[in-house]
Structures are given as C-alpha cells and as structure tokens.
Amino acid sequence: MTTTSKSESAAKKDVTKLQRAIVDGLEDVKAQDIQVFNTEHLSPLFERVIVATGGSNRQTKALASSVRDAVREAGFPKPRTEGEDNGEWIIVDCGQAVVHVMQPAIRQYYRLEEIWGEKPVRLKLGAAKPRKITASEDASAAPAKKAAAKKAPAKAAPAKAAAKKAPAAKKAAPAAKKPVAKKPAARKAAVKTVVVNKPVAKKAAAKAPAKRAAAKAPARKAPARKG
Template sequence: MTTETAAKKDIQKLQRAIVDGLEDVKAQDIQVFNTEHLSPLFERVMIASGTSNRQTKALAASVRDAVRDAGFAKPRMEGEDNGEWIIVDCGQAVVHIMQPNIRQYYHLEDLWGDKPVRLKFGADKPAVKAPAKTAAKTSAEAKPATLKRSSAAKKGVSEVFPSKAQEKKAAAKKAAAKTAAKTPAKKTVASKSAGAAKVATKAPAKKSSQPSGTKPAAKKTAVRKA
C-alpha cells in the first residue's frame, strides 16, 4: 500500500514537472491522459502543440530540463531534427509535442484519450528562498541608507525646532551685529563735530576788524627829511 502511494506521488510530481516545462515556453492546448489501463509501459500520455519547429524544439528542451531538475532521470527524445513531432520519453510519462497540422492529422486523443487527467494549469511555482548570506548582505547594504535618512530627518527637525543653545547663539550673533553697526556711526558723528569746531574757531580770524562799507585806510608813507 505504501509503495502504491509513493508511486502515485511520483507520477503526480512528474506530470507537474512536465506541465511546468511546457508552460514555460508557452505550449498550446496541453492535454494529459491516464493510460495505465492501456499500456504497461507508461502511465501518462501528454500532448501539446508548438506553432513552429523552433518552438517545438524549445518545448522539448524545456520539458527535459524540468524533469531532470525535479529529480528524475534524463528523458530520451526523438524527432528533434525535423521538429514537426517530437517525442519526449520520461519513463512513466510520454510527451508528444506536435505542430497543429500534424496533431490534427494523427489525432492521438482518439487513441489515448479515454481517461483525461485534470490538472491546474498556470499554477504558481514555489518561491525560491534566498540564501542566508545574501539576505544578511542585503540588510547590511540597506542599513547605511536608513541611517542616512534618519540623520537627514534629525537635521530637518533641528532646523525647524532649534534648541535653547542654538537660540542663545543666534541672539549673541544678533547683539554683536548691532554693536558693530552702531560703532561706526558714533565715530562719524564725532569726526563731524570736531570739523565743525575747527571751522568755528578759524572763522573769526579771517573776518576784518573794520566795519563793512568802509575803505581801508591808506598806508602812510614815511617822508624822509632832506
């Protein structure tokens, strides 16, 4: 009983890997059939279409890699040279990758399609966890940026809400600026008053002692006696 359960899980895992490989390269009209009652050689037949030789070859290679990555033996392939119909033999499952006209002509669904298997196509693949070292490195790289942003935020707060020490420093600068502005003004006033005093003291010396409107007396000439 345990062996049958394990075999059933294996075939489910295999068909899931094959479908994922087909979906990765955009295969069309994927069909899965249970063939246990028809052949003792394999349990599943899967049919998919590719629009060109290039796509059918890419589909076959994708299925091969997906099956091998899932832990199964490397499949055997036939028909790669032509590309119109490629058979991928995965042991318990056989995959037929065909171009639409070939698929329509041979119509393998009539031969193997008694018991279709329902699968969830387009299923989400399990996310791959990043290594611990990579995660640690990412957090370490992100840390300086966080510190940088926090320091910038602190700077902005101090500019908007200055501390008491900053306020005192600003007041001292304003007082010094006022003192420096007043000092030159006092010197200028003092220099102006001193100049005015000099002019006032010199003015009387220049004025004549004679009243205005009178002519100056003629100088007496000394007459020598003969």
C-alpha cells in the same frame, strides 16, 4: 499498511510529481493546449500521456529541451527524445510519462486525444512557480534592504510634526467663538436706549399740555389806577 500498498502510494506520488514537472517545463516555454491523460488502463508501459502544441520547429525543440531539464531537476532520470531533427513531432520519453510536442497541423491530423484521452487528468495550468534566487541576486538585494531600513525612521518625522501642530489648531478654535459673545451686549444696549427714551417721551408729552393751557388761558387786564 502492507508493503505493496506503500509501494503503490509511492509510485502514485512519483507519477504526480513527474507530470507536474513536465507541465512546468512546457509552461516555461509557453506551450499551447497542454492536456494530460491517464493511460494506466490502456498500456502497461507508461501511466501518463501529455500532449502539447508548439507554433514552430524552434518552439517544439525548445519545449522538448525544457521538459528534459525540468524532469532532471525534479530528480528523475534523463528522458529520451525522438524527432528533434524534423521538429514537427517530438516525443519525450520520461519513463512513466510520454510527452508529445506537436505542431498544430500534425496534432490536428493524428488526433492523439482520441486514442489516449479516455481519462483526462485535471491540473492547474498557469500556476505561479517560485523562482530560485541566485547568490548574486541575494547579495545585490541586501544593500537595498539596509537602505530601506534606514529610510524607514525618517517617515515618522512628518507624523510627529503633525501631532505638534494639532494642539495649536485646537487653541485657535475658541478664538473664533469670541465674536459670538458680543451679541448679548448689543441687546442690552438696545434695551437701555428704549428705557432711557421712554421718560423723555413722557416729559415731552407733559410739556405739550402745559403750553396748550397757557395758550387757552385769557389774558388778565391790569387794575386801573385811582386818580
């Protein structure tokens, strides 16, 4: 790879990093309808035009200030601004990118998208950005982490208690099956009663014919005595 190609790739990376910083600065103050356009083929002075809308003078000024801070934090030179006194249309010149922060009526009237919008650049808007944690927040969060670590073993106690109660429940299960074992005994008792009652019925049947025979037999007359 030649030196010229290396410099071109580095320049593209810088432009990508710069436009990302600008969009992040606009999103921090809730800019509306953010659009990014590639203008390399239209102007040799800058490579990106970014247009955003602010609802009031106060918001447009806050958006311009947020863009300046985001660009400086990304390592680029401090941008120049124009139009902050009025607040209806503020231009933030970031070198390779120019940002137009406009109120709705001004944006609708001038329609910069028709001038610079031939090649729109797609960016992920609304992406979650990592928040920097200050030293004071980190120090305040340390005791909370230690307290959470101490409380963690206490949660294991109910689990152990439940494990100890589990065998007791298993032992109680066979006790519920004992009444089922009584059913065969009841059947044997019924069989015994039937077997015992059968001979009794036979004896009663045998006695009944004997009584009938005795009733049918003629009474014998006593022999007469000789005089």
